[in-house]
Amino acid sequence: MPQCILNIALDTPLNACFDYRWPCADGARPQVGQLALVPFGRREVVGLIVGVADTSTVPADKLKDALAVRGQLAPLSPQWLALAGFAADYYQRPLGEVALPGLPKNLRVLTTVALDRAIKKLAKDASVHDGTPLDMPRLNEAQQRAADAIGGARGFAPTLLYGVTGSGKTEVYLQACAQVLAREADGQILILVPEINLTPQLEGNIRARFPGVMLATLHSSLSEGERMLHWLAAHEGKARIVLGTRLAILASLPHLQLIVIDEEHDPSYKQQEGLRYSARDLAVWRAWQLGIPIVLGSATPSLESWHHAQSGRYRKLELRERAVKNAVLPRVKLLDMERDRPKDGLTSHLVAALKLRMERGEQSLLFLNRRGYSPVICCESCGWISNCTRCTSFMVLHKPEHRLRCHHCSLELRIPRHCPTCGNVDLQPLGRGTQRVEEGLQQLFPEARILRIDADSTRRKGSAQAAFDSVHRGEVDILIGTQMVAKGHDFKKLTLVGILNPDTALFSQDYRASERLFAQLMQVAGRAGRAAQSEGGSVSEVLIQTRYARHPLYDAVVNHDYDHFAGALLEERAQAALPPYLFQALLRAEAPELATAIAFLQAAQACLAHPAITINDPIPMSMTRVHNVDRAQLLVESASRPALQAFLKEWLAALRDMKSRVKWSLEVDPLDI
Numbered sequence: 032m033p034q035c036i037l038n039i040a041l042d043t044p045l046n047a048c049f050d051y052r053w054p055c056a057d058g059a060r061p062q063v064g065q066l067a068l069v070p071f072g073r074r075e076v077v078g079l080i081v082g083v084a085d086t087s088t089v090p091a092d093k094l095k096d097a098l099a100v101r102g103q104l105a106p107l108s109p110q111w112l113a114l115a116g117f118a119a120d121y122y123q124r125p126l127g128e129v130a131l132p133g134l135p136k137n138l139r140v141l142t143t144v145a146l147d148r149a150i151k152k153l154a155k156d157a158s159v160h161d162g163t164p165l166d167m168p169r170l171n172e173a174q175q176r177a178a179d180a181i182g183g184a185r186g187f188a189p190t191l192l193y194g195v196t197g198s199g200k201t202e203v204y205l206q207a208c209a210q211v212l213a214r215e216a217d218g219q220i221l222i223l224v225p226e227i228n229l230t231p232q233l234e235g236n237i238r239a240r241f242p243g244v245m246l247a248t249l250h251s252s253l254s255e256g257e258r259m260l261h262w263l264a265a266h267e268g269k270a271r272i273v274l275g276t277r278l279a280i281l282a283s284l285p286h287l288q289l290i291v292i293d294e295e296h297d298p299s300y301k302q303q304e305g306l307r308y309s310a311r312d313l314a315v316w317r318a319w320q321l322g323i324p325i326v327l328g329s330a331t332p333s334l335e336s337w338h339h340a341q342s343g344r345y346r347k348l349e350l351r352e353r354a355v356k357n358a359v360l361p362r363v364k365l366l367d368m369e370r371d372r373p374k375d376g377l378t379s380h381l382v383a384a385l386k387l388r389m390e391r392g393e394q395s396l397l398f399l400n401r402r403g404y405s406p407v408i409c410c411e412s413c414g415w416i417s418n419c420t421r422c423t424s425f426m427v428l429h430k431p432e433h434r435l436r437c438h439h440c441s442l443e444l445r446i447p448r449h450c451p452t453c454g455n456v457d458l459q460p461l462g463r464g465t466q467r468v469e470e471g472l473q474q475l476f477p478e479a480r481i482l483r484i485d486a487d488s489t490r491r492k493g494s495a496q497a498a499f500d501s502v503h504r505g506e507v508d509i510l511i512g513t514q515m516v517a518k519g520h521d522f523k524k525l526t527l528v529g530i531l532n533p534d535t536a537l538f539s540q541d542y543r544a545s546e547r548l549f550a551q552l553m554q555v556a557g558r559a560g561r562a563a564q565s566e567g568g569s570v571s572e573v574l575i576q577t578r579y580a581r582h583p584l585y586d587a588v589v590n591h592d593y594d595h596f597a598g599a600l601l602e603e604r605a606q607a608a609l610p611p612y613l614f615q616a617l618l619r620a621e622a623p624e625l626a627t628a629i630a631f632l633q634a635a636q637a638c639l640a641h642p643a644i645t646i647n648d649p650i651p652m653s654m655t656r657v658h659n660v661d662r663a664q665l666l667v668e669s670a671s672r673p674a675l676q677a678f679l680k681e682w683l684a685a686l687r688d689m690k691s692r693v694k695w696s697l698e699v700d701p702l703d704i
Contacts, residue, residue, distance in 0.1 A: 035060050037097055038082030039067055040127035042139075048126065049078075050087040051097040064106030066134075068099040068141060077101075077139045079130050081112065101143065103150060105267065111283050114317055118281075122699050123679050124306050132305065133281030137259040149259045153269065156245070164209040164240045168202060170354075177203045177348040181289075182210025184324035189315060191295075191340040191347045192328040195591065196557020197521075199354030200328045201233065204291050205240050207326070211289045212244065212271060218288035219265070222274045223310060225297035227252050228495045229519040233293075234274055241272065249275030249282055252492065277302060277310035280317065288323055290314050294518055295327035295336060296550055298702050307698040330557060330593070331550035334604065335611045337597050353561070361528065361559040361571035363589045365580040373576065375471040376463045381529045381574050382475065388527045389479060389508050395527040396510045397468060398517065398555045402485040403438075404430035404467045405460035410450035412457075423656045428460050429487065430467070440658040465511050468531065472509055484512040517555040528559045530575045537579060540653065541704065542609055545584055549596055552588045610700075614672045616679055617701040618665040618686075621694045625651060625661035631693040632665040638685045643674040666704060 035055040040048045051069050053061060061067065065080045075098065087094060115130040122129075137145035170178060181190055181203065194200045208220050222237075224230055227250045237246055247261035247270035264270035266283040273282055277300050292300075292311050300310045311327065318325035327336055327345070340347040353359060371378040377385075388395045407425040409416045417426040419437040426435035426444065435444045449456045460467065469483045482498060489495035495515070502510055505524055510516065536548040552575070560571025577585060587596035605612050618635060620628040632649030640646075645668045652662040667682075669675040683697065 036084045036087040037061060037067060037080050038084065039069055039078035040081050040130060041071060041076060041078040042127045042131040043125060045125060048081055050089045050094060052094050053097045061100045062106045064108065064112055066101040066104065066138060067097050069097045070095050075141055078127065081126065104146060107283055108285050110321060113320060117316060118308055118313060122306055122308050123683055123697055129306055135259040135262045136255050145256065145259055149263050152260060153263055153267065165242060166240065167206065170202065170206065173350050174199050174203050174354060177350065178206040180348055181324060181326050182207035186322050187319045188324040189318065189345045190324065190326045191332055191336050191345045192326050193332055193347060194328065194330060194350030195353065195360060196330045196554065197353040197358060197561040198350035200350065201236065202354065205236065208272065208289065215288045217268060217286045219268065219284045219286045220272045220289045221279065221284060221287060222272065222291040223279060223293065223314065224276060225294050225299040227276055228515060230274060231496045237272055237274065244271045245269050247273045249273060249279040251278065280310040280313050287321055290318050290325040292327045294329055296329045296331050296333040301702050309700060331553045334546055334597060334601055338601055338611045355561065358561055360591055361556055361573045363556060363573040363575065365585055365589065366574055366576045367580045368576055368578050376468055376531060378576055381576065384527055384572065384574060385509060389476065393526040394507060394510065394522060394524045395529065396512065396516065396525055396558055397529045397531060398512060399465055399468055399531040400513050401464045402487050402513055403427035403464035405464055406462040408458050408460050410453060410455050410458055412455040413450060413453040415450050415452040421659045423654055427464065439654065465513060469511050479508045480506060481509045481511065482507040484510065484516055514551065517551060520558060521561055522558055523561065525559055526571045528556055528573045530555060533575065534577055534579055537582060543702065546600060549584055549588065614669050614675045615701060616667045616675060617698045617704060618667065619662060619696050621660045621662050623660065625655065625663060628661055628663040628693060631691050631695065632663055634689060635686055636665060639682050641678045643671055644669050644678045
């Protein structure tokens, strides 16, 4: 029987594809982009066919037979394979390690039962593929210009949509999408959001606006069956709109015509494990590859995107005013904690403002990006503090659960009855987390309806959305939250935002800390005053408690002056030769002992040199020990991206030849250094 050779990419740590035999009866040959079941060692695994040939360089006696080809699934397109290939090449990972994890888990299992079930279910779906929207709200002049510019764009057209919080960027997206769907009979649109909890509200808006359009959602909270069904709807072109988090950038979309990246500045778009890719950057490359428009929206754009807009690489569209008539940006005021000493974490001015909002039936938000009751407990007699025994971090007090918990390795311990060192029974909490602020508010305002939203209070599936729904219904007087509440939510009755303890970020060793703090403050401030101000109602306010009221960053926040702040930061970055004026890669090493990790990095530093590359000395990571493993890092820099990429390929080959038991990984374009 005639045979052909299938070159198949597998999810293995080695940068290699493997050849397998396959019978080609009656001239039928498998296609590139199909999935195949093959033997690998003692296992059977699913791989991706990336090549079909008549011969192989592997000796015939060493070739194995492929076991099955998933013929019921349409092959992944050449464009999708090119995307996976680019990501593998740029982020220095094996092709199979990029392509296969990007597919639903049920596609990668040995049986086809789940796939067959999803195909049948999708075939029965009676959704009408009609892109005609309902209830098109009237846009203001700036919104209409932006929607027409995005919806009418042809070819690769990267656009930065810079709009203040509440300026109606979502409505611009939807009306631009309506234009694309009306123009492209089979066109698909990909909309990315940074976090899962932002999807329900946007999903509801899309379904209400486009009732005849199939919508697929892709994020990690879906069950495997749901993810399979939604991925398949996108892959077969039935889903005209795909909404998801960063993993959706690797979805198969054969008729993609527009990409929208909401809150494009958000660091959540960067994967921090395995393939450390940036979904935002891959989205821009995918738009370029397909020759389609892409819009990146934010009230606080990343410095990289702002730099591209300033240099003309991206077109910039601006929304300088809030979309709702009579809705204005909140007034920002700094509360100097050196003058107004806080009691139980709250200054008298903030307490008075909370009381006033309650009397008027309005809502308030207290933002503290620190969950738990307090960051640490201590003994005032001997100085003992609740350090984690496995990490260079503190055990955080979670009072309602009566536990100490490490937020890095998840170690949990009972709260000690006395000091482990001196026996003192009077152990005190230091600092404040959301739980402690909640406790203090309950004592201060016993009649208030208080709700805390953080990672601890929203662990159960659906609990976050239920909590946000209660805020939207007006069933909450004071909301306490972490970064979960800082972006994307439209709280109509919220007129006061209090920001607690933002100063720590001013002294971070991370050069991106000030950029992130400014974005965080502006985003959470933007939750206030989004509805029209009623006659006699409160002027929306943002009160920031700080000990550094004269810091330039706070001055920029008070004046809502992103332009000047971003310009100053870019000037600093240029002078210091930092991104976006420099390109970086970070080699991390983990070992039971720090000296072992440092020694490996020193050997890596010495194994290869390049005139256009700067290899810095290895140093311990800021969080040196996690789960009994010591960590160190080595930063590589270059003014030339092509030179850095060429060096990394050669360097990785040399690193793989080094005999070491150290666990190491390479990250291109790191966000955390």
